[in-house]
Amino acid sequence: MVAPTITDVTMFAVCPHQPECSIAIYLTGFQQAVIGLGTLFMMPLVGNLSDRYGRKALLTLPMSLSIIPLAILAYSRSRNFFYAYYVLKTLTSMVCEGSVQCLALAYVADNVPVRRRAAAFGILSGIGSAAFVCGTFIARFLSTASTFQVATAVAIAGTVYMRIFLPDVAVEESLKTPILCRGKEKIVADFANEISPIKSEQIFKSRPSLRDMLTMLQSSKIFTQAAVVAFFLSLSDAGFQASVTYYLKAEFHFNKDQFADLMVISGVAGTVSQLIVMPILTPFLGEGVLLSVGLFFSCAHIFLYSVAWSFWVPQFLFITDV
Secondary structure, three states: OOHHHHHHHHHHHHOOOOOOOHHHHHHHHHHHHHHHHHHHHHHHHHHHHHHHHOHHHHHHHHHHHOHHHHHHHHHOOOHHHHHHHHHHHHHHHHHHOOHHHHHHHHHHHHHOOHHHHHHHHHHHHHHHHHHHHHHHHHHOOOOHHHHHHHHHHHHHHHHHHHHHHOOOOOOHHHOOOOOOOOOHHHHHHHHOOOOOHHHHOOHHHOOOOHHHHHHHHHHOHHHHHHHHHHHHHHHHHHHHHHHHHHHHHHHHOOOHHHHHHHHHHHHHHHHHHHHHHHHHHHHHHOHHHHHHHHHHHHHHHHHHHHOOOOOHHHHHHHHOOO
């Protein structure tokens, strides 16, 4: 909900009354780099602790922490409050960035039979995309102050709802698929389906370490290749996301409302892609071909953004961002 407004808030606090602001881009890029490094170490830890203490208990942490930065900008968007938001957002996002989605998927996997998990994951992703579209659409008609206030209230309501109505499930005793092991041999055996359920129940007894992650990468060539692709894709996407809104604002004088329009278009395209296009094309083309096509169009989109000659070019690119 706050994504369309954060560019204007950042530029007003860092470079007031200026159409361009390179400092804002540097701050955003630095923030994403720190968050990415923190997430690299925090995500396995959060996932491991959720196996031990339950998904609900660990969901409470990122959902509660995400309220604090929103509440700061809901109160004031002056320079001092913005920098307080910037620091707290960077720190809290190390835990919150991606944790809610991953824990939600893990919760679904714990409570849905194997044959129905793919459909459940698709529905969950579709609901997330629909929520993004609705939140962005609402922000289109709210003032900047009201946007942060409503976002804070919604975040609080979501946390309270989760704590009251979401049933907790102790998953440690029923673990069947280990993610982190103490040695390479156990992981290789797991990929070969040679670990018995009794042994796999003892996998998550220690906190994940850097050695665990490296061992996991070494255990499967396919997994390593997928991790390399994901790394470079995330690297380019992070740089693009950190600068595209400032580029559009400087080049075409976009504001909050136009950013909201673009994000609504992108959200609708993502929903259509996840719920309609992907299920139809996957049986015919296969995951590898679809991945190649997606990577090609991602590169083409970024290139066309860099040479955009009119305001309608970004709009067209968002429409075709399926």
